[in-house]
Amino acid sequence: MKIGCHVSIAGSIDLSFKRAKEKGCTTFQIFLKNPRGWSAKALEKEAVVRFKNQVVKSGISPVFAHISYLPNLASLDKTVNKKSIESLLIELERCKTLTIPYFIIHGGSHTGGSFKQGFDTYVNSILKGLEIVGNKVTILVENSAGGKNSITGDITRIAKILEEIGDERFVKFCFDTCHGFGAGYDLRNKKAVTNTLAVIESNIGIENLILIHANDSKGDFMSHRDIHDHIGLGRIGEEGFKQLVNHPLLKNKFWILETPVNKIRSDIENINFLLSLVENKKG
Numbered sequence: 001m002k003i004g005c006h007v008s009i010a011g012s013i014d015l016s017f018k019r020a021k022e023k024g025c026t027t028f029q030i031f032l033k034n035p036r037g038w039s040a041k042a043l044e045k046e047a048v049v050r051f052k053n054q055v056v057k058s059g060i061s062p063v064f065a066h067i068s069y070l071p072n073l074a075s076l077d078k079t080v081n082k083k084s085i086e087s088l089l090i091e092l093e094r095c096k097t098l099t100i101p102y103f104i105i106h107g108g109s110h111t112g113g114s115f116k117q118g119f120d121t122y123v124n125s126i127l128k129g130l131e132i133v134g135n136k137v138t139i140l141v142e143n144s145a146g147g148k149n150s151i152t153g154d155i156t157r158i159a160k161i162l163e164e165i166g167d168e169r170f171v172k173f174c175f176d177t178c179h180g181f182g183a184g185y186d187l188r189n190k191k192a193v194t195n196t197l198a199v200i201e202s203n204i205g206i207e208n209l210i211l212i213h214a215n216d217s218k219g220d221f222m223s224h225r226d227i228h229d230h231i232g233l234g235r236i237g238e239e240g241f242k243q244l245v246n247h248p249l250l251k252n253k254f255w256i257l258e259t260p261v262n263k264i265r266s267d268i269e270n271i272n273f274l275l276s277l278v279e280n281k282k283g
C-alpha cells in the first residue's frame with residue numbers, strides 16, 4: 001500500500017522529498033508554486049536537477065502534483081477563464097519538467113452560466129492541457145463536495161467528463177473521501193463503502209481510479225461542505241476508513257492524506273493511524 005501526504009515545497013521544490021521521507025511517505029503530493037496566488041516564480045535550474053535526481057533515487061514514488069487554488073477551469077468569466085488556463089498550462093509544463101507523472105485538478109464551478117456551458121468549458125480546459133503535455137502527464141479529475149454550480153460533485157458527471165475527453169489513457173480519477181461524503185456518497189460502514197465503490201466501478205471503472213485522497217470530514221453527510229478532518233476523528237469515522245483500506249477493489253491504489261495541520265495529530269500520526277487499520281498487512 002503506497003501512502004503519503006501533501007508535503008510543503010517551501011524553500012525549494014526538491015526539499016519536498018526530504019520532508020516526505022521524514023513523514024514516512026512512500027508516495028506524496030505537492031503544489032508546483034504558491035497555491036494561493038496566480039503568479040509563479042520561476043523554478044531554479046539546480047532545484048529541478050536535484051528534484052529529478054530524487055525522482056530516480058529516493059525510492060518514493062510516484063509524486064503527485066495538485067493544481068493551485070485559484071484556477072476555475074469551468075469559469076464562464078473571460079478573464080478568470082484565461083488566467084485559469086494559463087495557470088493550468090504553467091503547472092502542467094512544470095510536471096513535465098520535473099518528471100511528475102500525475103496532476104490533480106479540482107472541479108470547477110459554472111457561476112454565471114448554465115451547467116452545460118461550465119461543463120463544456122471544463123472539458124475544453126482539460127483538452128488544452130493535454131495538448132501541451134502529450135503522453136508525459138496524466139491528469140486526475142478530483143471529485144468535489146458538490147452543491148450549487150458544481151461540475152464534479154456527482155460521480156456520473158465526472159464519468160461524462162472522461163467520456164467526453166475520449167482518451168482514457170491520460171485523464172483519470174482521484175476520489176476524495178471527504179468531498180465524496182459531503183456530496184452524498186456514504187462511507188461510514190461496510191455497506192456504504194461497497195455501494196459507493198459500486199458507483200465508481202459502474203460509471204468510471206475502478207481501473208481508472210488512481211488515487212484516493214484520504215480525508216475525514218468535519219462536515220455532515222451531504223452537507224456539500226469541504227472541511228477536512230483527521231482520519232477517524234470526523235463524520236466518516238474509523239469504521240469507514242477501516243472498510244476503505246481493507247476493500248479488495250482499493251488494494252493497488254495510491255493513498256494521499258490532506259488532513260489538517262494542527263496539534264491534534266501530525267501527518268505521521270495520521271499516516272500511521274490509517275496503516276493501523278489495515279487488517280492483513282502482508283496482503
Ligand SMILES: [Zn+2]
Nearest residue numbers: 142176213258
Ligand atoms: Zn483532495
Ligand SMILES: [Zn+2]
Nearest residue numbers: 178179226228
Ligand atoms: Zn477538500
